[in-house]
Amino acid sequence: MTNDDKTTIIMKTRYMQRMTLAGAIALTAGINTGCSSLFGQEGYFRDRGHDYLRADVIEPMKVPEGVESRSVEQLYVIPSEENIDLAITDEFEVPRPQPLSGNAFADKVKIQKLGQKRWILVSTEPSDVWPKVRNFLARNRLEVVFTDATNGIIETGWLQFKDDQERKDKYRIQIEQGVQPDNTEIHVLHMNVDRDIPGRGQVNWPAQSISAEREAWMLDELAATLATDVTGQATSLLAQTIGVEDKVKLTRDDGEPILNLDLDYTRAWATVGHAVQQQGFTLWEQDSDIGVYYVAYQSVGEEDEEEKDEEPGFFSSLFGSDEPEQVATSPYSLQQVLAHLQLDDTPANRAIFASISSDKSEPLQNVPGYLVVVRGLEDNIEIRIRDGYARPLDTRKAKELLNVIRRNLI
Missing domain, CATH: 3.30.310.170 (Outer membrane protein assembly factor BamC)
Incomplete structure (x- = not known):
């Protein structure tokens, strides 16, 4: 290759480099111009946050003659004073925050006792408890012969305990609203009769369980099952009428x-x-x-x-006091x-x-x-x-x- 050829190649290379640089500069300028047209004050994506300041005021809408207009009213109207708990008869004072009840953080399922009465207390609505009790009876193969979802009553068929072959037993389970909101009480009533007495027909339930031990057995088993039941049974639509009225x-x-x-x-x-x-x-x-x-x-x-x-001193807080608490x-x-x-x-x-x-x-x-x-x-x-x-x-x-x-x- 001659020197003239080499010179020609070098000049072409330099020419191409200059053209590439010029194209890059032109492309950059075009992008910058395009960005300003897209995002600038006059661009397509400009800030419209203050456009309302330049908006024109238009006249209120007029309805045709013969058509009655209605002014805009509150969607949530404050009701008249009907609830006795909210009635204000004197000068109103902001009440102090009420302390939480001692039952506020109790377990969800527990057995409650007052005197000789025992029942299961569940911290949920009766409509949630109803299917769980039905599921408990089904899993333990306890026959159900009568149900009344409206009043929360379930009666089992006659049962035969292995340790008592002379008598047969029957249970009535009452599911009802508790005395506190969103609480359910489950009461169990037990009865038994001689094994030879016919088991069909109307049952005359006693006022209290015939056997306290048999009642306690059912309460304990049912409470234990409800406490460990995490299957998330659906709410019963039939049992939603249980506990409609507060106790x-x-x-x-x-x-x-x-x-x-x-x-x-x-x-x-x-x-x-x-x-x-x-x-x-x-x-x-x-x-x-x-x-x-x-x-x-x-x-x-x-x-x-x-x-x-009556805040005690430093040493009394360390060593306590021998004086009993005054009641x-x-x-x-x-x-x-x-x-x-x-x-x-x-x-x-x-x-x-x-x-x-x-x-x-x-x-x-x-x-x-x-x-x-x-x-x-x-x-x-x-x-x-x-x-x-x-x-x-x-x-x-x-x-x-x-x-x-x-x-x-x-």
Whole structure:
């Protein structure tokens, strides 16, 4: 190759490099120009956040003649005051946060006991419990001969226990709404008869189980199964009517707040007795014959203030104190308090305290505490709270104390 040829090749190479560089510069310029046209103030994807400032005001829409116009109204209208729990009769004050019930963090399934009664308490709705109980009976091959999903009743067929060949047994399972919201109670009733008695036809169920041991066996087995059941059974549509009505309601009787309990009297008396020993209440005395609890109450806020005023020193916090904790007491017995009630002569008071004979002319001095009065017939129990003289409390105070009792019912 001659020198002229080499020179020609070098010149062509340099020419091509210059052309490539010029093309790259032109391409870059075109991209930059394109970006500005896409994203700039005049570009397609410009910021339109302030366009509303330049918008024109148009006249309101007019409807044709003969057509009635309707103004825009609230979608969620504030209802009128109908709920007794929310009624405000005095100057409103923001209430303190209420303490959580002692049952708030309890296990989802547990066996509850009051006196001689035992039942299963499940922290869910009855419509969720119904299919789980049916599944328990099916898995254990317990024949079901009668169901009433509306009232939450399941009856088994006749069973034969291996350790008792002379008699046959039968169970009735009652699923119902609990006294607290979103709780379910499962009650078990057991009966047995001689093996030779025909097993068909109507069954006359006893008021309480014939065998407490047989009842306890079914309760324990059913509770254990429900506690470990993670299969996520579907909610029963048929059983959604169980527990439609609350068992506990806060209402009024001639302006006085009261609690209405849809329970039998024995259960109501026992559960109120449990409630007045929880969450600030102290039970001093009780009289089941006349249906009165004599109690004291100290709110959580009052306890906190006393603790601040009586804060122990450094050394006492290290070594503690030998002095026992002081519990508030009353200088009067319940019988003394009831014998000196200061009651207005009204039909309501005469009916509520008909069984109590008191001397109004000799009042006791500074009677502390409260009287929790339990009255009513089966499945219609009324709970009132009065001061130490059995006089009605301020409406707000009565509702506050009744709500504390309500949260601690079991």
